[in-house]
Amino acid sequence: MGLADQRPHAVTDDAIVPDSQHRGLVARLPESLRGYAQLARFDRPIGWWLLFWPGVWAVLLAGGGDRWGLIAWLLVGAIAMRGAGCVYNDIVDRDLDKQVARTAVRPVASGAIGLKAAWVWLLALCLAGLIVLLQLRWQAQLVALASLLPVAAYPYMKRITWWPQAWLGIVFSWAALVGWVEVRGDHLAVLAALYAGCIAWVIGYDTIYALQDREDDALIGIRSSALRMGAHVRGGVGAFYAAAVALWALAIWLLRGDPIAMLALLPMAGHLGWQVMALELEQGEDALAKFRSNRFAGVLFAAGCFVVGNTGG
Secondary structure: OOHHHOOOOOOOOOOOOOOOOOOOHHHHOOHHHHHHHHHOOOOOOHHHHHHHHHHHHHHHHOOOOOOHHHHHHHHHHHHHHHHHHHHHHHHHOHHHHOOOOOOOOOHHHHOOOOHHHHHHHHHHHHHHHHHHHOOOOHHHHHHHHOOHHHHHHHHHHHHHOOOHHHHHHHHHOHHHHHHHHHHOOOOHHHHHHHHHHHHHHHHHHHHHHHHHHHHHHHHHOOOOHHHHHHHHHHHHHHHHHHHHHHHHHHHHHHHHOOHHHHHHHHHHHHHHHHHHHHOOOOOHHHHHHHHHOHHHHHHHHHHHHHHHHHOOO
16 A cells, blocks of 8 residues: 555554654643644644744844843744644645655644644634734734745745745744844844845755655655755755855844954854764754754854844944
8 A cells, every 4th residue: 555545543653753752742642632732743843943043043133132021922933833834734735745654644644633623723823823923013013924925835835846945944034034123123134134044044954854855755746955956965055054154144244343243153153064064865864863953053043143132332
């Protein structure tokens, strides 16, 4: 029986996608709720960390080093909206997911959660995001709402372009726009450079993530940057990471105009360089580990943004 014909009735502990961290809090949930947690990827917190960090960087670089309440709301929003995005993605991609080994056991694709129940769960997560939205000033609210169109379009990108990772970069970096506008309304060139750097960073790390699915994606016609780069994945990821660092350096320069401030980027640059050099291209587990390490990369750059945005003249 092919993957496309399999219809498991439940998501069991032995049928979990390899990047799941389901043995934590999610494993303690009643079985009736566990599928919903997995549908929203609560078992894979790396996703909301990656959505969260650009917003933190923007808040700290904009001088909001004392805005811990705002940062907490951004975290709640990242968890809720990343969950909502995953539910929507799984609804749209349910037929494709059945054909890929890593995604065939996702709750909607496997039949563990029905389509109507998935839509209700999506609405509930969006309501949680609405609560966060109402904590922002109106300018930031408008910026946040503008993300809905690119979020809705994302699941279709892998069908029409070899670079769905670029579209994901637009979406997953959006919190930088929201965070900056919430703190201040000037220095938009700084924001533009920060945001563009975040997009390049996302393309880099999501290309690493896509290495896990290259064979399945090629078989069923899903496009990705990992496939497009072919034998040049290491160089391609390195180029996008280098572009990210260069754009972030530009943002810092435009804000401070001080070469010493660039030193705040060194830990992040070093970490990204390590990812590229140590990446084992044919090892899915290593690609997943390098992808997940961007959670720690976020901490490094957050520290740099705090120093640049909240110290000195």
